[in-house]
Amino acid sequence: MQHRKKEYIKSPLNYTGGKYKLLSQIEPLFPKKIDTFVDLFAGGCNVAINAKANKVVANDINSEIIQLYDYFSSNNSDKVISKVDSIICKYGLSDTSKYGYVHYSCTSNSGVSKYNKEAYSKLRSDYNKNKTPLLFYVTLVFAFNNQIRFNSRGEFNTPVNKRDFNKNMRKNLKLFIDELNQKEIRFYSDDFNNIEIDDNSFVYIDPPYLATIASYNENGGWNEDKEMELLSYIDGLNKRGIKFSLSNVFENKGKSNNILREWSADYNVHSLNFSYNNCNYQSKDKTKNTTSEILITNY
Numbered sequence: 001m002q003h004r005k006k007e008y009i010k011s012p013l014n015y016t017g018g019k020y021k022l023l024s025q026i027e028p029l030f031p032k033k034i035d036t037f038v039d040l041f042a043g044g045c046n047v048a049i050n051a052k053a054n055k056v057v058a059n060d061i062n063s064e065i066i067q068l069y070d071y072f073s074s075n076n077s078d079k080v081i082s083k084v085d086s087i088i089c090k091y092g093l094s095d096t097s098k099y100g101y102v103h104y105s106c107t108s109n110s111g112v113s114k115y116n117k118e119a120y121s122k123l124r125s126d127y128n129k130n131k132t133p134l135l136f137y138v139t140l141v142f143a144f145n146n147q148i149r150f151n152s153r154g155e156f157n158t159p160v161n162k163r164d165f166n167k168n169m170r171k172n173l174k175l176f177i178d179e180l181n182q183k184e185i186r187f188y189s190d191d192f193n194n195i196e197i198d199d200n201s202f203v204y205i206d207p208p209y210l211a212t213i214a215s216y217n218e219n220g221g222w223n224e225d226k227e228m229e230l231l232s233y234i235d236g237l238n239k240r241g242i243k244f245s246l247s248n249v250f251e252n253k254g255k256s257n258n259i260l261r262e263w264s265a266d267y268n269v270h271s272l273n274f275s276y277n278n279c280n281y282q283s284k285d286k287t288k289n290t291t292s293e294i295l296i297t298n299y
């Protein structure tokens with residue numbers, strides 16, 4: 001039976017490369033019984049939060065997001081939401097869920113970016129001086145398309161958003177925190193190589209894709225060397241008899257990943273029905289930006 005989207009919890013972060021929309025196709029391909037589910041490149045945490053297993057381990061090299069999940073998991077949703085509201089109020093940022101758009105002399109179409117520009121700039125600069133998880137989340141809410149982007153000096157530099165802490169974001173945040181509060185999930189922030197994998201684990205691997213662009217691929221974040229390192233790491237898991245699933249694409253906008261293609265010959269390749277047309281990938285010409293997602297497994 002096909003799972004419906006709304007059965008899954010959505011990440012509160014609008015994460016580039018997030019697998020929320022693919023979960024209904026990926027999850028049925030996971031092993032039926034999992035003791036420890038390891039989400040090695042957790043990103044927006046869309047997969048880990050929905051994992052069905054006795055224990056869940058979620059890792060990402062980005063320590064800001066991992067600290068944020070740790071903060072969420074040790075606080076209840078009402079408390080977090082009320083703290084977010086106090087920060088919004090303190091900085092004089094808009095609250096369209098309470099006052100609507102007219103109150104801020106704009107329409108839903110034009111959005112609140114003009115109104116929030118100055119206050120957002122102050123918030124972002126305060127966050128850059130004092131990087132707490134809560135300030136990170138509020139800054140992200142008011143950041144353009146909720147995109148996480150740091151410059152080479154490690155400063156968050158996404159410009160202001162059209163939207164604010166609207167009903168949808170509130171709902172996603174609440175459901176996510178409520179689920180985190182009742183799940184046995186441990187967070188780590190390290191390079192994938194340094195995560196200890198028990199023999200009874202299933203490992204889900206969703207690395208940056210060589211063939212696509214994302215801010216976490218910038219500044220030498222992911223390259224051919226990293227790709228090869230990961231593939232031989234996965235061969236190592238396979239030799240230990242550990243089941244894995246690897247998300248990726250063979251091709252994007254004419255750019256082919258031949259390293260991956262050749263390597264995958266020893267495993268099972270499942271083609272998924274998805275195109276990044278639906279997603280937030282940066283492209284002016286959305287019609288040409290089609291990417292076929294695959295899932296490579298050893299079982």
Ligand SMILES: C[S@@+](CC[C@H](N)C(=O)[O-])C[C@H]1O[C@@H](n2cnc3c(N)ncnc32)[C@H](O)[C@@H]1O
Binds near residue numbers: 020045191
């Ligand atoms: C495609 S995203 C994961 C998206 C996630 N599955 C979701 O559904 O939200 C890839 C992630 O890999 C992380 N990453 C990049 N290099 C890494 C490394 N060497 N070790 C661990 N994580 C890494 C990035 O920070 C990014 O969050």
